[in-house]
Amino acid sequence: MTEPSGGRLGDMALGKDYAGQDCNLARALELVGERWTLLVIRDALYGVRRFGDFQAHLDIPRAVLTERLQHLVAAGVLEKRRYQDSPPRHEYVLTDIGEALWPVVFTLGEWAKQHLPRAQTHRIYRHTVCGTELDAMATCPTCGYAVPPRDVEMTPGRDTARADHVSQALNRPRRLLQPVTD
Numbered sequence: 001m002t003e004p005s006g007g008r009l010g011d012m013a014l015g016k017d018y019a020g021q022d023c024n025l026a027r028a029l030e031l032v033g034e035r036w037t038l039l040v041i042r043d044a045l046y047g048v049r050r051f052g053d054f055q056a057h058l059d060i061p062r063a064v065l066t067e068r069l070q071h072l073v074a075a076g077v078l079e080k081r082r083y084q085d086s087p088p089r090h091e092y093v094l095t096d097i098g099e100a101l102w103p104v105v106f107t108l109g110e111w112a113k114q115h116l117p118r119a120q121t122h123r124i125y126r127h128t129v130c131g132t133e134l135d136a137m138a139t140c141p142t143c144g145y146a147v148p149p150r151d152v153e154m155t156p157g158r159d160t161a162r163a164d165h166v167s168q169a170l171n172r173p174r175r176l177l178q179p180v181t182d
Contacts, residue, residue: 047174051065102152102176106125106138114136126152
């Protein structure tokens with residue numbers, strides 16, 4: 001397959017921006033549209049905070065994770081906080097801007113469940129206030145409003161065979177944003 005310029009598709013590295021697009025979706029994709037980025041944000045919503053935990057749960061290359069975390073910190077989606085002085089260790093915590101991505105991550109997963117044949121329900125999300133399962137738009141049908149991640153309990157829909165401690169922690173009911181620790 002060739003591009004209009006005569007080169008083969010895949011011969012050129014894709015840029016990281018959409019300079020010719022003047023729209024909000026393009027601006028959002030410049031921040032969260034790279035491979036792995038939404039999975040890093042998803043895991044942060046699940047309570048993953050430490051570099052090694054992201055790496056173990058996502059099986060993401062170290063250099064890629066480093067770049068994604070730096071990018072998200074620079075954009076204000078994550079905040080880097082020191083949790084240990086000797087040796088220095090940091091965790092990555094969602095900011096208000098990062099938490100605001102919850103409906104995007106949730107509804108994209110719901111879209112996949114409905115429209116992609118391989119998508120499976122791995123988790124059930126309930127409003128902690130009333131216990132009602134969220135609808136496809138991250139709204140509580142009983143209370144009638146969009147539920148922030150702090151008020152969501154996640155229950156595994158089925159166990160994963162993965163043995164890493166993050167996967168094991170996520171195989172038990174837990175509130176979103178509750179830190180996953182060793």
